[in-house]
Amino acid sequence: MAAVVEFKKSPSKILKVGRGFELSGVDPQSTPGYPGKKASGVALLAGQDHRLDVLQEMLFAQGQFGNPQRLLLILQAMDTAGKGGIVEHVVGSMDPQGVKVAPFKAPSDEEKAHDFLWRIEKALPAPGFVGVFDRSHYEDVLIHRVHAWADAAELERRYKAINEFEARLSAEGTTIIKVMLHISRDEQKERLLARLDDPSKHWKYSPVDLTERAFWNSYMDAYQIVFDKTSTDVAPWHVIPANKKWYARIAVQELLLETLAKMDLAWPKATFNVPAERARAVQS
Amino acid sequence: MAAVVEFKKSPSKILKVGRGFELSGVDPQSTPGYPGKKASGVALLAGQDHRLDVLQEMLFAQGQFGNPQRLLLILQAMDTAGKGGIVEHVVGSMDPQGVKVAPFKAPSDEEKAHDFLWRIEKALPAPGFVGVFDRSHYEDVLIHRVHAWADAAELERRYKAINEFEARLSAEGTTIIKVMLHISRDEQKERLLARLDDPSKHWKYSPVDLTERAFWNSYMDAYQIVFDKTSTDVAPWHVIPANKKWYARIAVQELLLETLAKMDLAWPKATFNVPAERARAVQS
Numbered sequence: 001m002a003a004v005v006e007f008k009k010s011p012s013k014i015l016k017v018g019r020g021f022e023l024s025g026v027d028p029q030s031t032p033g034y035p036g037k038k039a040s041g042v043a044l045l046a047g048q049d050h051r052l053d054v055l056q057e058m059l060f061a062q063g064q065f066g067n068p069q070r071l072l073l074i075l076q077a078m079d080t081a082g083k084g085g086i087v088e089h090v091v092g093s094m095d096p097q098g099v100k101v102a103p104f105k106a107p108s109d110e111e112k113a114h115d116f117l118w119r120i121e122k123a124l125p126a127p128g129f130v131g132v133f134d135r136s137h138y139e140d141v142l143i144h145r146v147h148a149w150a151d152a153a154e155l156e157r158r159y160k161a162i163n164e165f166e167a168r169l170s171a172e173g174t175t176i177i178k179v180m181l182h183i184s185r186d187e188q189k190e191r192l193l194a195r196l197d198d199p200s201k202h203w204k205y206s207p208v209d210l211t212e213r214a215f216w217n218s219y220m221d222a223y224q225i226v227f228d229k230t231s232t233d234v235a236p237w238h239v240i241p242a243n244k245k246w247y248a249r250i251a252v253q254e255l256l257l258e259t260l261a262k263m264d265l266a267w268p269k270a271t272f273n274v275p276a277e278r279a280r281a282v283q284s
Numbered sequence: 285m286a287a288v289v290e291f292k293k294s295p296s297k298i299l300k301v302g303r304g305f306e307l308s309g310v311d312p313q314s315t316p317g318y319p320g321k322k323a324s325g326v327a328l329l330a331g332q333d334h335r336l337d338v339l340q341e342m343l344f345a346q347g348q349f350g351n352p353q354r355l356l357l358i359l360q361a362m363d364t365a366g367k368g369g370i371v372e373h374v375v376g377s378m379d380p381q382g383v384k385v386a387p388f389k390a391p392s393d394e395e396k397a398h399d400f401l402w403r404i405e406k407a408l409p410a411p412g413f414v415g416v417f418d419r420s421h422y423e424d425v426l427i428h429r430v431h432a433w434a435d436a437a438e439l440e441r442r443y444k445a446i447n448e449f450e451a452r453l454s455a456e457g458t459t460i461i462k463v464m465l466h467i468s469r470d471e472q473k474e475r476l477l478a479r480l481d482d483p484s485k486h487w488k489y490s491p492v493d494l495t496e497r498a499f500w501n502s503y504m505d506a507y508q509i510v511f512d513k514t515s516t517d518v519a520p521w522h523v524i525p526a527n528k529k530w531y532a533r534i535a536v537q538e539l540l541l542e543t544l545a546k547m548d549l550a551w552p553k554a555t556f557n558v559p560a561e562r563a564r565a566v567q568s
Binding site for chain 1: 345348349368371372375376379380381383385387416418473476477480481483484486487488489490491494497498551552553554556558561562564565566568
C-alpha cells in the first residue's frame with residue numbers, strides 16, 4: 001500500500017462556496033488541496049476510517065445522553081457523479097447503528113400533496129445521528145427550474161424557505177454539510193457508456209439519464225443559482241471536483257472529519273457511581 | 285494476516301434450533317463447525333466482506349425492479365453479548381444504502397397504546413433491503429415473561445401472534461434469520477466490569493444491566509420457551525455461542541451469506557434496448 005499523504009489545505013475552506021463563486025471556474029479533473037496521487041488517496045481513505053468511526057460513535061453516545069447535536073450531509077450531483085460511492089465507501093465506514101441514509105426520488109402522490117419540505121422534515125436525523133441525503137430538497141429548485149415545473153415566484157419562495165428551514169435545523173443542533181459532486185460532461189458520457197457495457201450495472205441506468213443529460217447547461221445554471229442563493233454561513237455548499245472518484249471520497253471524508261472535530265465531542269460522563277457499580281458487578 | 289480457514293459445517297444447519305433443542309446444552313465458549321482459531325476467523329471475516337457486499341447489492345438491485353425479496357436479521361441476546369459488534373462489523377460491510385437497522389428500546393407511550401407488533405411492522409425492510417432488528421418483538425415474550433408484565437394467557441397469545449406475523453412476512457417475500465447470541469453468565473460479568481473500567485464505554489452501561497443480570501436463569505428459561513414455541517420452518521432460530529466475539533461474527537456473516545446464496549439472486553435484466561441506448565449515449 002502506498003504511503004499516506006494528507007491534505008495540504010483544508011477542504012472545508014478551499015472547497016467552500018463563498019461570495020463570487022463561479023461553478024464554471026472549477027475543474028472537475030482537479031484535486032484541490034491534495035498533493036498526492038490516487039494510490040496515496042486510497043491509502044488515506046482507508047487510514048482515516050477508524051478516526052471517522054470513533055468520532056461518529058462519540059456523537060452517537062452523546063445523542064443518547066441528551067446532547068442535541070447531529071450531522072446532516074446533503075449530496076447533490078448530476079447522474080453518475082458518485083453519490084452512491086460516497087455512501088458506500090465514506091459513509092459506509094461508520095457504524096450503521098448511528099447512520100441514517102435517506103434517498104429522495106420522484107415524490108409520491110402523498111408527498112406531492114404536501115409542501116416540498118414535508119418529506120424532508122420526516123427524514124431528518126435524530127440527535128447523535130449522521131443523516132445522509134442522497135438528493136434532497138434541492139431537487140425542487142434544480143430539476144424543477146430546469147424543466148420549469150415551478151415558476152419564478154415559486155422558485156424564489158423555495159430558496160427562501162430552504163434558507164429558513166436550514167437555519168432552523170442549525171439552531172436546533174444540526175450541523176449541515178452540503179456537497180455537490182462536480183463531474184464534467186465528458187466524464188458523465190464515459191460513465192454512462194461504462195454502465196451500458198456492464199450487465200451488472202444496467203440496473204443503475206435509465207433512458208431518462210440521457211434525456212436529463214441534454215439539459216446539462218441548464219443544470220449548471222440552476223446549480224450556480226442554488227449556490228448564489230443558499231450557500232449560507234450556517235449551511236455552506238462545497239463543490240467537490242469528482243472526475244477522480246478517489247479524490248471526491250477523501251474530500252468528503254475530510255469534510256466529515258473536520259466537521260466532527262469542530263463539534264467538541266467527548267465521551268459522555270457516567271451518570272452513575274462508577275466504584276459503587278463496580279462493587280455491585282463484582283458481587284453479581 | 286493469517287491464512288483464511290473456512291467453516292467445515294454450515295452454521296445454518298448446526299446452529300439451527302430444531303426439535304428437542306436445549307439451550308443449556310450449548311457451550312458459549314465453543315466454535316461449532318469452525319476448525320480455525322481467532323486469527324483465521326478474523327481473516328475470514330475480512331475476506332468475505334466483498335462477497336456479502338455484492339450479494340446485498342444484487343438483492344437491492346432486484347428490489348428496484350419489483351422483486352419482493354428482502355432479508356430480516358433479528359438479533360436477540362443478553363446485555364454485552366455483542367449485538368452492536370455484529371451490526372458494526374458484519375452488517376457494516378454492506379452498503380448503507382440498502383441496509384435498515386432498527387433498534388427496539390423500551391416502547392414509547394404511543395407504541396404502548398398499540399399492539400406489540402405495531403412498532404415492529406413499521407420498521408420492516410422494504411423489498412431489496414436487509415433489515416436488522418437490534419432486539420425485537422421477542423422482548424415482549426422475554427423481559428415481559430421474566431418480570432411477569434404479561435400473564436400466561438397473554439404470553440400464549442403473543443407466541444401465536446408472532447408465528448402468524450412471521451409466516452405472513454415470509455409469504456410476502458421476507459427471509460427471516462433469527463439469531464440469539466449466547467454468552468455465559470461469567471463472560472457477561474467480565475464484559476460489564478470491562479465497561480466500567482473504560483470511560484469510553486460508560487455510555488453503554490446502565491445500572492439496570494446488573495438488575496436484569498440477577499434474573500439470568502429466568503431469562504434462559506424464557507429463551508428456551510421462545511425457541512420451543514417460535515422456531516418454525518419459515519423463521520428458525522439460531523443460537524450462536526458468543527463468548528468468542530470473532531466466532532459470533534463469522535457465524536452470523538456465514539448465515540447471511542448462505543441465506544443470500546439461496547435467494548437465487550441475479551442482476552436485473554435491462555428493461556431498455558442496450559444497443560439503442562449505447563448509440564444514443566455516443567451521440568449525446
